[in-house]
Amino acid sequence: MGDSINFATVTTTLATVATVALYFVHKRETSKLRDALALQRYRRAHSKPSFEIETLFFPDKRIICWNFLFSKCRDESCGYCHDCEAPLARLVKTLQNAKRSIDLALFEITSEELTQALLDKLKEGVRVRLIIDSEYMMTTGSKLGKISSAGCEFIHDHTHGLFHHKFAIVDSQLVISGSMNWTRQAAIGNYENVLLVKDKNTALDFEKEYAKMWEEITDRLKSANEKLPDQAAEF
Amino acid sequence: MGDSINFATVTTTLATVATVALYFVHKRETSKLRDALALQRYRRAHSKPSFEIETLFFPDKRIICWNFLFSKCRDESCGYCHDCEAPLARLVKTLQNAKRSIDLALFEITSEELTQALLDKLKEGVRVRLIIDSEYMMTTGSKLGKISSAGCEFIHDHTHGLFHHKFAIVDSQLVISGSMNWTRQAAIGNYENVLLVKDKNTALDFEKEYAKMWEEITDRLKSANEKLPDQAAEF
Structure with a gap:
């Protein structure tokens, strides 16, 4: 028991x-x-998604306030647009956000707003490079002189074909590309589209192409004994 | 117990x-x-990733074999390019894959290859629409007559500003956009880039803009009492 x-x-x-x-x-x-x-x-x-795409459509029917874009506008009666979602303002803001580098491949550059954004970045020490079309770099109102004298490195394509790109790579991360030339006419007069693509593979594709073009065009200019214009006074 | x-x-x-x-x-x-x-x-x-981006860069240094693109080339001594990864071939193939619709917003169209791809699609019953620049729709070599007489619906922008777009929306899913006009010169002579973006949000953005432009431009043409050219003979 x-x-x-x-x-x-x-x-x-x-x-x-x-x-x-x-x-x-x-x-x-x-x-x-x-x-x-x-x-x-x-x-x-x-x-966070590994990519972001934002699409901008033009014409921008509003004229952006210059002071609002580049400093601060305190004028209460200011009749210009203060809306930073306006497409041209978004483009300027994208350049203003650059921290290290802006690689430009442009057919032409006459836009006052986009030029000012580049000048500010050059002043901050951001590296800005530019490949531009040989003929259109000297178009009326070209800002090439201004940005090159502020420190932008540049070469021109030196071909009969057009250097028809209108793209920028910001900080090796974001690509700006579309139909829009960097002119005032394009922003406020034309029907245009611009894509802002934040995707590392796309940025890499554009960087590779940029490096290839830079080398190819520099070689062409050298073999043609072309003096590289590097003085602002030349434009 | x-x-x-x-x-x-x-x-x-x-x-x-x-x-x-x-x-x-x-x-x-x-x-x-x-x-x-x-x-x-x-x-x-x-x-599957919810998006895909493919980037095409031009100039295409090779000339694509027409027979290879549109039927089959059996000529062993054919000197033209048979590589479907060539950028122009990729563009043609993207159009060839369309099942339901192609919405085009073009500055001009003179490319034989891209036109042939559109003609084939129209024959298959794919809906093709086009908005085109008023002045450049009549440029030398314009294919507008050919595609409109094959059934492509179209309007022209009727503004002083340029209708500078060069985009297409395929099956409301894929957007083709970049710097490249739909011309032969652009494909084999210029430096250009084209993005193929398969992303539903981007496609939706472009579709909304397309619908807005179609309405706005049609209203403008009507209020200007502009006769919509719809006869192939007019081009």
């Missing part, structure tokens, strides 16, 4: 201990798995 | 049953959670 009771007590105790232990193991494990699931869900919900 | 044994037996049995039950509950629950985690991991690994 004593043995039976001892046996029963030991068994009961063991079974109870096992039950309690198993309960805690179960609780810990399911809790760990639930945490892992919740973490995965949180990460998915809060992870 | 009998009571003690019965009590011990009942307790042991209950504890054992509880332990076994708890074990199975634990096994089922952790297994369910592990399956959910595995499914999440699988989905992440195998999910």
